[in-house]
Amino acid sequence: MALNQLFFRKTIIAATGLFLCIFLVVHLSANCILLLPEETARSLYNSYSTTLRESPLIKIVAYLLYLSIILHVVFALLITIANRKAKPQKYVMNSSRENSTWTSQNMGLIGTMILLFIVVHLANFWARIKLGMGDAVGLDAAGNVDVYEVTSSLFHNIYYVIFYTVLAIPLALHLHHGFKSAFKTLGFYHKKGLRIVAKIALVYAIVMGVGFGIIPFIVYSK
Amino acid sequence: MKVTFKIWRQEGPDDKGAIRAYEVDGLTEDMSFLEALDHLNELLVLKDEKVIAFEYDCREGICGQCGVFINGRAHGPHDNMTTCQLHMRSFKDGDTIVVEPWRAASFPVIKDLIVDRSAFDRIIEQGAFISSKTGTAPEANAIPIPKEVSDRAMDAAACIGCGACVATCKNSSAALFTSAKINHLNGLPQGRAEEHKRVAEMTYQMEIEGFGSCTFTGACEVECPEGISIINIAEMNARVTKSKVFG
Ligand code: HEM
Ligand code: SF4
Ligand code: FES
Numbered sequence: 045m046a047l048n049q050l051f052f053r054k055t056i057i058a059a060t061g062l063f064l065c066i067f068l069v070v071h072l073s074a075n076c077i078l079l080l081p082e083e084t085a086r087s088l089y090n091s092y093s094t095t096l097r098e099s100p101l102i103k104i105v106a107y108l109l110y111l112s113i114i115l116h117v118v119f120a121l122l123i124t125i126a127n128r129k130a131k132p133q134k135y136v137m138n139s140s141r142e143n144s145t146w147t148s149q150n151m152g153l154i155g156t157m158i159l160l161f162i163v164v165h166l167a168n169f170w171a172r173i174k175l176g177m178g179d180a181v182g183l184d185a186a187g188n189v190d191v192y193e194v195t196s197s198l199f200h201n202i203y204y205v206i207f208y209t210v211l212a213i214p215l216a217l218h219l220h221h222g223f224k225s226a227f228k229t230l231g232f233y234h235k236k237g238l239r240i241v242a243k244i245a246l247v248y249a250i251v252m253g254v255g256f257g258i259i260p261f262i263v264y265s266k
Numbered sequence: 267m268k269v270t271f272k273i274w275r276q277e278g279p280d281d282k283g284a285i286r287a288y289e290v291d292g293l294t295e296d297m298s299f300l301e302a303l304d305h306l307n308e309l310l311v312l313k314d315e316k317v318i319a320f321e322y323d324c325r326e327g328i329c330g331q332c333g334v335f336i337n338g339r340a341h342g343p344h345d346n347m348t349t350c351q352l353h354m355r356s357f358k359d360g361d362t363i364v365v366e367p368w369r370a371a372s373f374p375v376i377k378d379l380i381v382d383r384s385a386f387d388r389i390i391e392q393g394a395f396i397s398s399k400t401g402t403a404p405e406a407n408a409i410p411i412p413k414e415v416s417d418r419a420m421d422a423a424a425c426i427g428c429g430a431c432v433a434t435c436k437n438s439s440a441a442l443f444t445s446a447k448i449n450h451l452n453g454l455p456q457g458r459a460e461e462h463k464r465v466a467e468m469t470y471q472m473e474i475e476g477f478g479s480c481t482f483t484g485a486c487e488v489e490c491p492e493g494i495s496i497i498n499i500a501e502m503n504a505r506v507t508k509s510k511v512f513g
Contacts, residue, residue, distance in 0.1 A: 048470055050439075050479040051506050123479050127437035130371050130478035136274075136285055137364040139338030140436070143345070143488035149436055151481060225482040231504030233497050 049126075056119045058229035060112040061222050065248070067109055068219075072255045078195060078263055089195070090188035097189075117159060124152040147217045148225075157214040164207065168198055199263040208260040216253025220245055267293040267354060270362045271306060273318055276375050283375065285364070295355035299342065300325060300332060302354050303365075319378040325350040327491060330426030333433060334379045335366040340430035340489040348428065348491040368429055370438035372476045383429050385475040386443060390427075392471045393464035394447040396456055409455055422450040424492040431486035431494075437478030442486040444472050445502035446494045452505060462513030465505045 077089045096102045140149055147154065171177040172194060184190045198204050223245035227238065268291045276283030290306050297305070300322055307317040323329040332349040336342035342352040357363060365379065373381040423446070431442035448465055451457030457464070480499050487496040 048466075048473060048506065050473045050477075051469065051503065054479050054481075123437075123481070127439075127478035127481070130438035130476055131369060131436060132371050133369050135335055135338060135366055135369055136272075137335075137338040137366070140434075140483075140485060142339060142343075143434060143485040144483040148481070148483035221482075228482050228496070228500035229480075229503060231500060231507050233500035233504055235497055238497065238500070 053119045053123050053126075054229045056115055057123065058226035060116040060119075062226050062230075063108070063112050064116065065219065065223060065226075067112075068252055068256075072252060075255070075259050078192075078259055082266060086184055086190070086192040087186060087188075089192045090184050090190055091186065093191040094188040113162065117155070120152065120155055145221065147221045151218065151221060154214045154218045157211060158218055161208075161211040161215070168204070169194060196263055196266075199260045202264065205260040205264045209257045212253045212257030215256060216249045219252055220249035223248055267295060267357075267359045269293065269302075269354075269357060269360070271303075272362060272364045273379070274366045275318070275378055276367075278377055279374055285366075293354055295353065297354045298325070298350060299336070299352040299354065299356075300350050319376075319380050321380050322350055327351045328426060330428035330491075333368055333428045333430055335364075335368065335433060337364050340368075340434040341428075341491060345488050346491055346493045348426075351491075368433035370429075370432050370477070372438060372440070373429060373432060381429075383427070385477070386427050386429065386440070388475060389440065389444055389468050389471045390447065392467040393460065394451065394468065396451065397460065400456075411454065415453055419450050419453040422446045422453065422494065422498055425450075425490075425494055426492060428491060430489045430491065432477065434485045434489040435478070435480075436483060436485070437481060438476075439480040439486075440472045440475070440477040441480035441499045441502065442490060442494055442496065444468055445498040448502050448505060449498050461505070462509035465502070465509040466513055469502070469506055 074089075074092060077092065078085055080088065169191075172179070173181055173189065173191060181194055182190045184192070199208075224238075224242050227241045232238065232241070268289065271288045271290055272285050273288065274283060275286045288306055288310075290302070290309065293302050293305060300320070303318060303320055310317050320332075320334060322332040325332070327348045327350060330348070333341060334349055336349065336352070341347055341349045343356055344352065367373075367375050367379045368381045368383075370381075372385040373383055376382050425443060425446035427443065429443070432438050432440050448468055451464060452461045482496065482499070484496055487494060
């Protein structure tokens with residue numbers, strides 16, 4: 045039997061999506077270090093970041109992460125195109141608000157906003173720290189690359205603070221629908237279990253949205 | 267009661283089609299929605315105009331023929347209801363009611379509000395049956411089936427093939443329909459012998475027919491007149507994986 049694209053594509057999106065969801069938890073937890081008092085935050089954040097950069101295991105995880113984002117985006121694009129083709133003529137009147145959420149109807153659009161965020165975010169950090177583009181990054185007192193300074197200087201620019209905060213909204217929306225959807229895509233069909241998944245998805249989306257959205261503001265006001 | 271119908275008119279598959287407005291007076295709240303369309307058609311006959319083509323059979327909510335999109339919802343403003351069970355009392359005097367055919371690449375318009383749903387038949391042909399001769403009905407307790415298993419199979423079997431799930435889905439996914447058919451048979455001992463083949467072939471046919479993939483918007487289970495639960499789709503997904511591993 046030939047490969048069933050309808051399922052294969054969704055399975056890739058769901059599996060990579062859930063992997064990214066786990067990554068976000070780790071990422072947000074680490075970012076909480078930024079909330080500590082200035083000097084503690086600087087030394088902790090920089091030593092944490094150095095440990096990560098030097099670990100071979102993290103290297104593998106990082107490549108998995110890049111691969112996941114690429115696969116997620118590529119397959120999301122493929123299903124969005126295929127799904128549009130399946131409904132070439134739109135309704136003159138469509139009251140989809142009465143049977144489904146706006147988020148679930150617009151995952152492609154919301155995902156594109158997140159993609160925009162990821163590109164800017166990588167340019168802000170990854171390109172500067174890993175690729176050495178832009179202003180050189182200094183060392184802190186302990187001799188670690190001063191990633192804290194990169195963060196802190198970025199978030200003293202109010203435009204970046206607003207950008208990061210506003211784009212936490214599509215992230216939260218995407219995660220709320222995506223988290224629930226991924227379980228069903230992967231074949232979890234326990235009725236009560238799915239109700240619990242829906243509750244976890246809501247809490248998860250709020251924590252991620254508020255967490256990523258508010259940290260730039262706190263760093264700004266420090 | 268007086269309403270303005272805005273109805274999709276299309277001569278045939280190749281005609282472009284357009285919305286046309288009809289002011290209709292003399293309706294009562296007790297009329298079913300289809301009776302209101304009958305009434306409009308009688309007026310059109312008197313005016314020597316072409317009647318509006320729409321489908322129906324049983325008019326009692328069991329055949330699944332009467333699907334049309336009404337004011338942006340499959341089968342009209344209520345959840346879980348067929349068009350023939352909708353009554354004019356659900357609208358107000360002076361309302362404008364927009365009526366369109368199901369929209370999906372796999373459901374091409376034949377005329378006006380009638381679409382070709384034979385893509386569903388071709389999915390059914392792939393395995394929504396049991397190939398062994400069953401003879402006359404066996405003794406009821408010959409094959410013991412736990413109550414919850416039979417309940418789930420019967421819930422899935424309630425699907426009347428109306429196509430509202432495809433019509434309302436932004437991806438025109440046939441996942442709710444196909445999952446109902448698959449889970450109905452695969453859940454029961456009689457269907458087990460062919461379970462993997464059935465899942466693989468029926469789901470593959472969905473793709474061949476050009477239906478989209480399910481992204482769990484949940485619109486289908488709200489519009490489905492039989493209240494088929496979307497959890498059926500998750501179960502079908504599990505069965506697809508199982509068929510890949512064991513099939
Ligand atoms: C931090 C990054 C991201 C995470 C954690 C994430 C997570 C998820 C999850 C868990 C799903 C559910 C899979 C399923 O429905 O089974 C999903 C679906 C999807 N994602 Fe993402 N995603 C991310 C970024 C993106 C980006 C950048 C795009 C687009 C360019 C995107 C587009 C989509 C689309 C189109 C879907 C399928 C939509 C649907 O089910 O209706 N995502 N995502
Ligand atoms: S699953 Fe529901 S909406 Fe879809 S065809 Fe069957 S009865 Fe109609
Ligand atoms: S006419 Fe048979 S279900 Fe409506």
